[in-house]
Amino acid sequence: MKRIAVLTSGGDAPGMNAAIRAVVEQGAHHGIEVVGVNYGFKGLVEGNFRELTVAYCQDKIRRGGTFLYSARFPEFREKENQLKAIEQMKAKGIEALVAIGGDGTFTGALQLQKHGYPIIGIPGTIDNDIPGTEYTIGFDSAVNNALDEIDKISDTASSHNRTFVVEVMGRHAGDIAVWAGVATGADAIAIPEADFDMKDIVRRVHSGRANGKDHSMIILAEGVMGVDEFIHGFQKVDPGMSIRGITLAHVQRGGSPSARDRVFATLMGARAVDCLINGQAGLFMGVKGEQFATFDIIETLEKKSHAVRQDLYQLNQDLTNKAN
Ligand code: F6P
Numbered sequence: 602m603k604r605i606a607v608l609t610s611g612g613d614a615p616g617m618n619a620a621i622r623a624v625v626e627q628g629a630h631h632g633i634e635v636v637g638v639n640y641g642f643k644g645l646v647e648g649n650f651r652e653l654t655v656a657y658c659q660d661k662i663r664r665g666g667t668f669l670y671s672a673r674f675p676e677f678r679e680k681e682n683q684l685k686a687i688e689q690m691k692a693k694g695i696e697a698l699v700a701i702g703g704d705g706t707f708t709g710a711l712q713l714q715k716h717g718y719p720i721i722g723i724p725g726t727i728d729n730d731i732p733g734t735e736y737t738i739g740f741d742s743a744v745n746n747a748l749d750e751i752d753k754i755s756d757t758a759s760s761h762n763r764t765f766v767v768e769v770m771g772r773h774a775g776d777i778a779v780w781a782g783v784a785t786g787a788d789a790i791a792i793p794e795a796d797f798d799m800k801d802i803v804r805r806v807h808s809g810r811a812n813g814k815d816h817s818m819i820i821l822a823e824g825v826m827g828v829d830e831f832i833h834g835f836q837k838v839d840p841g842m843s844i845r846g847i848t849l850a851h852v853q854r855g856g857s858p859s860a861r862d863r864v865f866a867t868l869m870g871a872r873a874v875d876c877l878i879n880g881q882a883g884l885f886m887g888v889k890g891e892q893f894a895t896f897d898i899i900e901t902l903e904k905k906s907h908a909v910r911q912d913l914y915q916l917n918q919d920l921t922n923k924a925n
Contacts, residue, residue: 602877604634606650606695609667610641610674610702610709613854614725614739616862617667620701622658623870629655631878636695640670641702642677642709648689662863665742665856671702677709687718697882699873701725703737704902707885711898714883721873722885722898723866727854730774732905733896734887738869740776741861743853747781750849751818755785758816758845764788764806766819766835766846768828770853775909777853778822783917788817790917791831793824794909803838805921812923823848868893 607624609617621637628635639649661668676682690698697719700710703726710720724731727743747769758765771777775792782790788809789802806817821831828846835844858866869886872893876884884895 602633602696604636604694605697605699605874605877606636606638606645606690607653607669607699608638608641608645608701609669609671609725610700610706611671612703612726612728613665613667613671614727614737615665615742615854615856615858616738616866617701617725618661618664619858619863619866620723620725620738620870621653621667621669622661623867624699624874625653625658626655627871627874631874633874633878636693637669640672641674641706642682642686643672643674644670645686645689645698646674646677646682648692650693662867663857665854665858673705677712680712683709683712683716687713687716690718697721697877699723699870699877701738703728704731707731707898707902711883711902714898719877719882720898721876721882723869723873724885724887725866727777728771728774729776730772730907731885731887732907733901734885734889734894735891736865736888738862738866739854739858742856742859743770743777744780744784745859746853746856747777747849748784750852751781751785751820754847755816755818758818761843762815764817764819764842764844766821766828766831766844768821768823768831768846768848770850771822771824773824774907775822775824775914778820779910779914779917782820783913785818785820786920787820787917788814788921789819790822790914791819791825792822792909792914794911795914797825799834799838803835806842807839808923809921
């Protein structure tokens with residue numbers, strides 16, 4: 602193998618740059634030239650390539666976002682665009698593609714694999730919602746970003762004895778909400794993977810206050826509902842509570858990647874190149890039992906679905922289930 606390409610697609614995630622850098626460095630180490638694709642699958646179809654060097658990628662490991670840029674490109678579902686992408690790569694002598702992104706990116710990549718073009722996937726999304734793997738690059742940084750904000754909100758909530766609802770990202774997954782909720786000692790967590798019961802949430806808030814808490818924190822996953830709708834519902838059950846809401850939105854996705862995201866991004870980027878050198882393709886890199894693991898991309902995406910850590914959600918439920 603002499604020439605491969607790398608792209609990032611879908612929502613950016615902290616650590617994507619670290620993964621690109623590892624692909625480039627590991628490629629250089631084995632005499633493989635790595636070509637960057639600007640703007641994900643959109644750029645692939647358009648032939649928007651750029652040369653990447655070890656020197657250029659050197660400091661990118663600590664930068665958030667993706668320097669290859671990203672795009673949402675639903676048009677890649679069309680077979681015509683998939684074949685055009687393969688044509689563009691073959692015309693440039695590119696023998697395989699490393700695709701970094703979330704479930705949409707993986708769905709696009711597996712189509713290329715089905716057309717017989719070798720791909721390797723690296724999970725990069727703050728949502729942590731790829732089937733099979735326990736962890737996706739960017740999730741740890743996003744949770745830590747959320748913690749920073751929730752800790753600050755707690756200061757003002759405490760000063761005014763208020764209840765705050767903090768809406769976090771995750772699209773249809775509750776992972777950021779669960780981890781941020783447990784890590785901040787939230788009074789309640791609302792996720793799409795659990796039945797929603799506003800009366801129970803209000804009860805938990807009251808129970809905390811009865812036990813002496815001077816403020817309350819509710820972490821709401823965006824996949825459940827928006828923060829305004831939530832507050833409206835809360836006030837129907839308890840009109841007397843002083844309650845405020847905030848949507849953290851894209852601050853969760855920015856900033857320098859955490860150590861965990863940098864380390865796993867580096868490991869996955871290097872192993873992706875190793876797989877291609879060993880003649881393996883149609884795989885994605887991931888984590889199972891806290892260890893690095895590889896997964897068959899077609900089989901995993903077609904047969905499995907993502908599961909939130911129900912044990913952590915339940916832990917928080919148990920901790921906030923005090924009598925009163
Ligand atoms: O997939 C990552 C994510 O940040 C989701 O958590 C969120 O729902 C979505 O992207 C937001 O997308 P956009 O940046 O296009 O508004």
